[in-house]
Amino acid sequence: MTIFPRGALFMAPMVDLSHVAYRQLIRSFGGCDLFYSEMLNSRIVPGEKPGTSIYLRWARTDDLIFQILGSDPEKMEQAASKLGGYRPRGIDVNMGCWLHKVMEHGWGAALMKDMNRSREVLSAVRRAVPDRLVSVKIRIGHGPDMQYLLDFASMIQESGADFLVLHARTVSDGMSRKAKWEYIAAVKDRVSIPVVGNGDVVRADDALSMVRQTGCDGVMIGRQAVIEPWIFRDIKSLASGAGLPERPDLEAVIMSLLDLLRLHFPPDVALKRFKTAVAWLGRNLTFGHHLAKEAGRAQDLSQAAQVISGNFEKGIY
Numbered sequence: 001m002t003i004f005p006r007g008a009l010f011m012a013p014m015v016d017l018s019h020v021a022y023r024q025l026i027r028s029f030g031g032c033d034l035f036y037s038e039m040l041n042s043r044i045v046p047g048e049k050p051g052t053s054i055y056l057r058w059a060r061t062d063d064l065i066f067q068i069l070g071s072d073p074e075k076m077e078q079a080a081s082k083l084g085g086y087r088p089r090g091i092d093v094n095m096g097c098w099l100h101k102v103m104e105h106g107w108g109a110a111l112m113k114d115m116n117r118s119r120e121v122l123s124a125v126r127r128a129v130p131d132r133l134v135s136v137k138i139r140i141g142h143g144p145d146m147q148y149l150l151d152f153a154s155m156i157q158e159s160g161a162d163f164l165v166l167h168a169r170t171v172s173d174g175m176s177r178k179a180k181w182e183y184i185a186a187v188k189d190r191v192s193i194p195v196v197g198n199g200d201v202v203r204a205d206d207a208l209s210m211v212r213q214t215g216c217d218g219v220m221i222g223r224q225a226v227i228e229p230w231i232f233r234d235i236k237s238l239a240s241g242a243g244l245p246e247r248p249d250l251e252a253v254i255m256s257l258l259d260l261l262r263l264h265f266p267p268d269v270a271l272k273r274f275k276t277a278v279a280w281l282g283r284n285l286t287f288g289h290h291l292a293k294e295a296g297r298a299q300d301l302s303q304a305a306q307v308i309s310g311n312f313e314k315g316i317y
């Protein structure tokens with residue numbers, strides 16, 4: 001079975017950002033090959049219902065991978081099994097989140113310290129969804145220990161995962177140190193399952209460079225995909241030999257996200273998520289932080305819309 005085409009493009013899991021409205025916005029520019037949901041806590045998933053949960057919302061699931069978080073094999077199996085029932089493309093296990101509030105429970109990147117527990121978690125998830133893809137998103141590790149990473153990657157393959165995603169930073173690198181793409185190349189050499197590279201794709205041609213330099217099978221983009229929801233379109237255009245398409249009108253992009261949020265979420269959640277998004281979309285503008293600050297004071301979505309159109313009318317960006 002072909003899991004995904006070579007050079008496939010992935011939207012990363014990001015809390016408060018990888019939701020149905022952003023996915024629909026990205027799809028309006030042609031989309032990407034696979035979308036990841038934001039991380040879903042395996043303790044919470046069993047009590048969530050589509051329609052009332054703000055996390056279980058989608059327009060379609062055939063290009064969606066739900067990411068789950070946890071370290072108890074039984075709970076992870078239950079969460080995977082329940083989410084698998086919604087017929088997503090797959091389930092991903094988060095082994096890369098470096099936040100203290102996550103790792104202190106033994107979740108996320110903390111799992112990378114415990115090879116046996118990680119194996120149990122992956123086997124449990126594999127059992128739960130035999131007919132869905134299973135992926136694992138990891139970091140390099142807690143430090144830059146290449147041998148450990150390669151052994152960990154082999155363990156992932158042996159546990160039956162279909163592919164892995166490597167965010168090419170260590171836990172101590174956090175989010176800002178330069179991604180170390182040479183680790184993606186090394187993991188690709190070690191395992192036979194597909195490897196998706198992640199980290200520091202900020203321009204469309206970075207994605208092509210990552211594939212060229214590391215031999216990776218796919219590229220995952222996080223922050224730049226919420227700053228430029230049209231980046232996947234641009235990458236595909238470059239890959240096909242055409243140039244970069246024209247940049248879309250940013251005000252129209254922001255307004256269309258607002259409409260999508262209004263459509264898919266209750267007003268308070270939509271407003272909160274809109275404010276989060278404007279901080280990222282605003283990075284396309286010299287004074288985007290002012291826009292985010294003003295939108296941040298809006299009491300409801302109509303006010304937020306006025307702030308956006310008022311500022312673009314003034315044309316000061």
Ligand SMILES: Cc1cc2nc3c(=O)[nH]c(=O)nc-3n(C[C@H](O)[C@H](O)[C@H](O)COP(=O)(O)O)c2cc1C
Pocket residue numbers: 012013014015017038039067094096097137167198199200201220221222223224
């Ligand atoms: C706001 C934010 C939220 C994130 N939430 C998650 C998450 O829920 N699960 C996860 O595996 N990684 C999460 N990440 C990490 C991203 O998926 C990605 O690995 C990281 O941003 C590096 O990719 P980039 O350089 O393309 O942004 C998050 C990152 C950001 C900036």
